[in-house]
Amino acid sequence: MDKIQLKALAKVNLGLDVLRRREDGYHEVKMIMQTINLYDELEIRKVKQPGIQVKTNLYYLPTNENNLVYKAAKLLADEFQIPDGICIHLQKKIPVAAGMAGGSSDGAAVLWGLNQMYGLGLSRRGLMERGVRLGADVPYCVLRGTALAEGIGEKLRTLPSMPKCYLLIAKPGISVSTRAVYENLHANDLKPEQHPDVDAMIDALEKKDLGLLSAHMGNVLEEVTIPAHPVIREIKKCMMEAGALGALMSGSGPTVFGVFENQTKARKAFRAVKVSRLAKQVYLTVPYNVIPLWDQDTDREG
Ligand code: ATP
Numbered sequence: 001m002d003k004i005q006l007k008a009l010a011k012v013n014l015g016l017d018v019l020r021r022r023e024d025g026y027h028e029v030k031m032i033m034q035t036i037n038l039y040d041e042l043e044i045r046k047v048k049q050p051g052i053q054v055k056t057n058l059y060y061l062p063t064n065e066n067n068l069v070y071k072a073a074k075l076l077a078d079e080f081q082i083p084d085g086i087c088i089h090l091q092k093k094i095p096v097a098a099g100m101a102g103g104s105s106d107g108a109a110v111l112w113g114l115n116q117m118y119g120l121g122l123s124r125r126g127l128m129e130r131g132v133r134l135g136a137d138v139p140y141c142v143l144r145g146t147a148l149a150e151g152i153g154e155k156l157r158t159l160p161s162m163p164k165c166y167l168l169i170a171k172p173g174i175s176v177s178t179r180a181v182y183e184n185l186h187a188n189d190l191k192p193e194q195h196p197d198v199d200a201m202i203d204a205l206e207k208k209d210l211g212l213l214s215a216h217m218g219n220v221l222e223e224v225t226i227p228a229h230p231v232i233r234e235i236k237k238c239m240m241e242a243g244a245l246g247a248l249m250s251g252s253g254p255t256v257f258g259v260f261e262n263q264t265k266a267r268k269a270f271r272a273v274k275v276s277r278l279a280k281q282v283y284l285t286v287p288y289n290v291i292p293l294w295d296q297d298t299d300r301e302g
Contacts, residue, residue: 003045016251017218018185032201038283068103171280174229176229185223196217210245225252
């Protein structure tokens with residue numbers, strides 16, 4: 001196999017709680033992750049020129065070791081002494097620095113792609129263990145689907161799929177630093193009522209109750225990001241007024257997603273958000289729960 005083409009799917013957080021800040025500075029989280037049908041496209045090719053080359057359509061993204069696709073390729077190339085040069089072409093569609101795990105998903109796709117291309121025999125778990133060295137969200141991006149993430153995000157449990165619905169995604173034209181949001185949270189001083197009820201959301205997923213799920217959606221990081229960027233509150237309001245069952249900021253923001261039970265309402269809301277000019281990027285999509293890529297999982301390495 002000389003080349004492989006891959007989709008790297010984005011996620012939203014249906015729920016995001018921060019339980020505490022650990023002594024070492026990491027935050028313990030309890031999040032419900034949901035893969036959505038919005039993706040970057042990658043092509044990985046073997047080339048004569050030695051080393052790793054990254055090419056992308058976004059001029060402002062790094063193409064050196066600061067890009068997660070580079071880091072992922074280097075990790076496996078070093079460990080398995082891959083002799084060829086590797087060229088990765090990355091076509092970004094997932095909004096950048098948006099709370100949608102775009103970079104993490106690209107990194108996960110490269111781990112998966114090189115495992116296939118070179119027959120490295122790594123199991124899904126083997127890829128997830130390597131992925132956490134690249135970032136806390138990378139193991140989830142290897143797993144995908146609907147999942148509970150605990151620890152720093154690396155302890156994962158697959159949950160029942162999100163019920164069928166439509167998701168409206170809107171990113172205002174601002175960037176948010178994930179690190180700064182966590183630093184400004186003061187996680188250990190949060191009052192009990194500030195924590196979203198993630199267990200109630202799991203219960204709603206088990207009951208396949210979209211209304212109940214939407215009613216319990218919550219993201220503790222809104223406490224930090226919304227006061228700094230009130231446009232997020234305005235987008236949420238716009239979606240709710242247009243008929244969303246629920247609307248929430250994803251990750252550390254600033255992207256907002258709205259949940260709609262049918263396409264007619266979702267399309268109406270799409271137009272309302274567009275007309276409002278509150279968001280720079282607006283997409284209408286669906287949860288992505290079919291994960292055929294992993295069906296032939298091998299298990300040579302644990
Ligand atoms: P998360 O949801 O995990 O917080 P995010 O979606 O908010 O992630 P990314 O889009 O992954 O954030 O990008 C954050 C920063 O990482 C960018 O500013 C960019 O410079 C850097 N970066 C490195 N590799 C990539 C990549 N492949 N795609 C996008 N950004 C990347």
